[in-house]
Amino acid sequence: MKAFFRDIFEFHHHFNQKLAGQLLDLEEKLPERTVSLFSHSLNAHQIWNARIIRKKTLGVHQLHTLEECKRIDRENYDETLKILDERELDETIVYTNSKGDKFSNSIREILFHIANHHSHHRGQIVSDIRLAGVAPIVTDYIFYKR
Template sequence: MKSFFQNSFEYTKHCNQQIIDALIAHPTLFKEKINILTNHTLNAHHIWNHRILGTLPTFSVWQELGLEQLQCINTENFEKSIQILHQKELDENISYTNSKGQAFTNTVTDILFHIINHSTYHRGQIISLLKEEGLPPVITDYIFYKR
């Protein structure tokens, strides 16, 4: 199962980087919803990693960061997720407080799957917005990644 997650986080990093590259090539599009969703996707991954590791996150879930920071955050998110795979048992329970101050407990497996699923969901939204702005669609289908 850990190899599945490692592969999934490699895929997530790759797809996030494709979006970051598109935004670097077209920086005027890094605005409004595209800015908000791109930052949110990376910030949420960052926050979940820190919840699992029991450390304080640097960013809040809706904090807007500069385009120049995204590549570094994407790489850091990937590295922290791999660190988690090496340090934690997948069935370990993680107790945390959400952004509203509510306490929850979930397994590492559930949280890691959520990170990947959440990222995929928002990438789809971002790609749709980029397409509306006239960019050709960024291809992030998993099967294309594996070919």
């Protein structure tokens, strides 16, 4: 299962980096929400990693430049790989959400959530690129594996 998660997060990192490059090229043509969505997706990944390893978090809706997004994505990816190397997937993490409510989930559940969250927002970003009249990069997992 850890190999599966390594593969999934390598896929997300690969396309987050490529997408950041395309967004940098198109920044003037994109709706205002696009960089905000990308920032949010990366913030959420960092927040979940931080809940697992107990470190300071970014803000859920903290806005970043696209260059900062590339850096944050690399840091998130490296931190997730470290979690996979050092922690057990069935370990339970107790955390407080952004509203102050307390919850607990396994690392497996958290990593699956992060992966789905990336896919959801990347789909919105790809839609924004299309609306700007540009063909987006293909970010489907199966294309990555080919």
